Amino acid sequence: MRTGVFFCQVENGKNLNIDAIAKYSANLPGVEIVQILGVKPHLDAKLLSEIIMTNKLNRLVIAGDMPGYYKPVFTKAMLLAEQNTDEVRLASFQEHGVRGEYALDRAKAIIACANMAVPFSLVASPKRNPVSHATLVIGAGIAGIQASLEIANAGKHVYLVEQTGTIGGHMAMFDKTFPTLDCAACILTPKMVSAGQHEMIHLLTKSRVSEVSGKPGAYRVKIHQHARYVDVDACVACNICADVCPVKVESEFDSRISLRKAIYIPFPQAVPNSYLVDPENCTYILSEGQKCGACVKKCPKECINLNETDKDIDIEVGNIIIATGYELLDVGKIEQYGYGKYPNVLTSLEFERLTNASGSTGGRIVTKTRQINKKTGADEWIFSPEGAPPRNVAIIHCVGSRNKNYNAYCSRVCCMYSLKFAHLIKEKIPNVNCYEFYIDMRAFGKGYEEFAERIKHEGTFVVRGHSTNVEMKGEQLIVRGEDILNDKMVEFYVDMVILAVGLIPAKGTDYLSRILGIARDPDGWFSELDYNGNPTDTERGGIYVAGMCQGPKDIPDTVAQASAVAAGVLGSISSGKGIGHLSSVTLSEIESRAKIIHTL
């Protein structure tokens, strides 16, 4: 074979030394010519075909981050040169995870394989190691719970680590889920309860992974468990402690639209179903035992110990699953929507809590009412069950998503939940006008398009055109935008604006990526091994990703991915052998394996 290697990049991979890779490829057997065509080259099939003919090439290797992008031109060039078009081979850096410290060798190996027409993933499988049977799951949202249950049901131990006081993650905050409008709690609560009670699941709430060492199949993990100050087993969740607690703070679980006490339970169905103390706000803890302590005296079960200290737990596990989910972008920094300035501009999660029957208004959708803070005398805007329902509501899509100034990517679920919001609003408030401002409607899943159509038929005004401007005149919010399909500028007077805020990786993602050695995408999500072929593995042996932490996705996809991860984990346990780090296979190993296959 006479091969030509062509380097074309879609994006400028600054850290990658293309020259070195090119030199390496020039020495590969059969390679006649190597050309570096640069970033976003303008390729001409005619010219390329001349190169092919003059060098009598009969195989082309296109190397780069996304070589598939340029394949059509090369195929055409091969046609023009009257060569076999099947011999246009791709050496895709992105697909096979060329990143991190092994990037250079990986890139070389990928090209070596392409040159020999051997699939990279076939030869680049690392050595297998013995696996210890316990599994660590980090993050107990729907992804973490699902994966834990699958593994535990197969009779294997799981340590489920959750940083907050309850498992459930974001799904626990929702009222209904799209597109079926099923009750979220009805799906999630049974899973939460069985995870909480499962004899094979060790639930570690208020905990974080602090150190990881060891090798695939035998990771030693240190978990830092914060004191809960309440005995989980003894607490009966009678609420007497919270009744006497004098401290009121915003509830994180309620997206800060309602208040909780310093001793609290995030929500009534929390698992573990026990109260906990927020040490940052508890008077007793802040005053180092000098003041308050009211709850301790009142607790009928005597299960509160405000002097409890944090613990470190050491465990050994064979596999680790990351399921840390997401959080919302800080919309306050996108000034034009007036979030934080105008009381009735809400984020999506705030609205989820407002419309949730277990929320502070009992599920009534109302606008905020003004109240005077007794202590400071300042005006405050709060949601009260007696508040007036909005007569006009605007929902704005893509807030901070698909926007080069914030997140360039699509957050994938906001179109659908925005439609869900419109439905809930229409359902709960008679004669309400609901306007959705969207750029493109991404109804990508099964039944989603139908759902979108249904919402339109329910009478929601779906405006093609994004609005940037929210202003306030008196008590009314004015949303200005362009109705593109009708070729009109529109100004709607509304009482409430809901922002479909973009999603970003959860806060601890950066730390976890460092201690686990897992790379992250440019957008910050954890990188999977191979987006198409291996979306749950990572380049680290025995470490997997599930759910939102790998990239925006809806609940069905999250659950599917979590189950897929469990299958991988169980496979490694039952075979007794788990995959090692991808970096453990060296370039020369890959080369020699490829050679063997090539000669076969």
Add this chain to the structure above:
Amino acid sequence: MAIRINPTLIDELNSFGAEDVQLCYHCGDCSAVCQHSGEIFNFPRKSMRRLQMGLEQKIETTFEPWLCYYCGQCSTQCPREADPGESMMSLRRWLISRYDFTGIARQFFRSKLVEVLSIIGVAILTGLFLVIYGFSGGNLQIYDGEGAFLPSTFIHKFDLLIGSVMAIFLLINAIRMWYFTMIKGVDFNIPWWYWLKNIFTLPLHFFTQKRYAECESKNKSGIFMPWLIHLGLMLGYAIMLVLVMVYIEELQYGPDIIWKVHIFGYLASIGLIIGTVYFIRNRLIKSKYVQYKKSHDTDWVFVCLLFLIVLTGIAQHILHRTGIPYWANIIYVIHLMCVVPWLLRMPFSKWAHLVYRPLAMYFAAVYTDAKEKQEVISGSYAISVK
């Protein structure tokens, strides 16, 4: 009527400065944030669409680009970094070249070389002509009065000649603009009294640049800085034009100062100096105002030449009055060598804004009246958004 599409329009606009049009995904954020975008004139998103689709005829017949003052809000907000503000600016350049029947503007905007060479050429011709004329009857040591190197009566005639050439070009171009926008671009009837009714908008916009100020009230730039300076520059320029065309003989008279004429000259010079220095500075440091982030070549030629004119103008004035007529004459020749290409260039350059903008405002007012009436008649005013 079928619409003809020009698929290379977007590439063509690229050479006028609009480089990122293709990035736009039509969210409409830019139109929503634009102070001037409204029911009838709705931009810049629509222009982006027309460019992407190559709707040349539509773009040619719209005056929307003239309603934009490039406050840059749209570009700051654009989620795709498609730079709609710069596209509107480029459209103005393109429209100038479209209105221009000679095709010169087009060459200038597209090639720096052509522009600079033709400026130098005209300057040299002017210089030669003046020097030959000067030596044929005058004395380099005398600035004005008997035996002057460049007698003011001659300069007056010369100015008027150049001025009328410029005016003819401008007039023809303005008529073409009117034809494109108000005849080709309008498919309903415009009653004649609307033309009369709105005539006041012409001087109003010319003298106040009021829409620019509206932009900035939103820009929160404190004391409306760019607007004020822009206004000073434009008014300074207009006053100078009148002085040179009508009062040149008084202006040149010396060495005494005739306050009732010269005071206007001084004021105009101050406006022009502050303006040019401010714009040069902003373009150099690419100041916080988006509109200065990208400079088209023609922008540079424009400010630099103007700066030179003002400097030499002031210099010859001072030299004359301080009794150094020899140098005053030399500098004066240089001054005129800059002025002539500058004046002749006006119909083909950014300075044509001076004429097109108020005209566009006037046309827009007429159009709006007629359109509103039209919509009342056809009852198509109801908004249905579903």
